[in-house]
Amino acid sequence: MKLGLQLGYWGAGPPDNVGELVAAAEESGFDAIFAAEAWGSDAFTPLAWWGSSTSKVRLGTSVAQLSARTPTNCAMHTLTLDHLSGGRAILGLGVSGPQVVEGWYGLPFEKPLARTREYVSIVRQVLARAEPVRNDGPHYPLPYNGPGASGLGKPLNSITHPLRPDVPIWLGAEGPKNVALTAEIADGWLAIYYSPRLAPMYNEWLDEGFARAGARRSRADFEVAATCQIIVTDDRDAEIERLKPLIALYVGGMGAPELNFHAQVYRRMGYEAEVAEIGRLFQEGKKSEAAAVVPAEMVSETMIIGDEARVREEIDGWAAAGVTMLLVSCRDAAAVRTVAGLVG
Incomplete structure (x- = not known):
């Protein structure tokens, strides 16, 4: 089992102890550190800034939002x-949700699977640098020749030669179709609110992708990175x-009532009634009441909590x-070292 340190995205300002967390992760044998983005801080700059003091850990985005920047x-x-970083980057990508895509980036959310497929294809073309980049798909046409085009655009190759033509691309995915697509075209899956109890269901989704013609990897060389509080x-x-x-926030407030991917994950776990009530209360502004509805099992089956013996057993x-x-979050350097000591 590998460990990744999730730095997340910032609140009103940058956290004040990230440097010590990253140093502890490097010293304790963590495999990677990750940074996220929502609608504030971005995912790449923190990795460049704090990652510059490291030499071993991989540096990953978890996740960079597709609509935040063009694929090139x-x-x-x-x-x-x-x-x-000397070849330590991991590109973690995700579609986000309609509230962010349409409300923050001002772009349509439609057809997220098709957009993801095109996006990843273009990124891989740039990194391979085998020929000028072209894409005939409807979402990211290159060269652009639609309304307002000058007609002067031409396919280009990156001026800078990539260090690695095969930088790992991991996808954040929650639903069955997106997870299957991840297994087909990506190098790893960034799973949020993963439940080991549902592993047979997840494996069916993954196996569907691995079985597709032209699938990039098999289970033997595919990484599954699950967000998990320890x-x-x-x-x-x-x-x-x-x-x-925290669970109530993501289930009830991180997404529109009509479409909340996090809520859908918990519905698949069997918490249909609880999700409905949490959503109703959260939308009414009753956040403490919404949290009170969350059963203990809804927390414990997606996180590892307990004494050292229990934690070791659940990690296994x-x-x-x-x-x-x-993929863990830690409050301080001592917590980083504690978690590292439990994984072997």
Whole structure:
């Protein structure tokens, strides 16, 4: 089992202890560090800034939003980071949701699967640098020849030669079609709210993608990085209570009531009634009441919480379910070292 340190995205300002977290992760044998973006801080700059003090950990976006930048621009970011880090970049991509895509980026959310397929294809063309980049698909036509085009656009190759033509591309995916697409075209899956109990269902989705003609990888060389809080404590119940508002936020507030991918994940786990009630209360502004509806199991089956013996046992269970990396958040350097000591 590998470990990845999730730095996440910023709130009102940058966190003040990231440097010490990254240093502890490097020293403790973490495989990678990841940065995210929502509608504030971006995913690439923190990796370049804090990653510059590292020499071993891989540097990944988890996730860079497709609508935040064109595929060629994303490839530019990626090849630049890969050069500066000596070949340690991981490009994690995700479609985000309609509230962000249409409300923040001012772009249509339609056909996310088709957009993802085209986007990844173009990024790979840039990184391969085998020939000038072309794309005939409807979402990212290159050269552009639609309304307003000058007619002067021509296919181009990157001026900068990528350090690696095969930088790993991982996709953040939650639904069955998106997970199958991930197994078909990507090098890894960034899974959020993964539940080992549902591993047989996830494996069916993945196997569908692996079986497609032209699939890039097989299960043997495909990475499954699951976001998972690991909390070592002798008071498990108290930690679960502390985390209930976070679950309520993502289920009830991170997405439109009509389309919330996080809520759909928990519905698949069997929490249909709870998700409906959490969503209703959250939309009414009753956040504390929404958190009170979250059952303990809704927290514990997507996170690892308990004393050292329990944590070690559950980590083994996640590994047996097919997870190759646990993507964890840590409060301080001591927590980083504690988690590292439990994974072997």
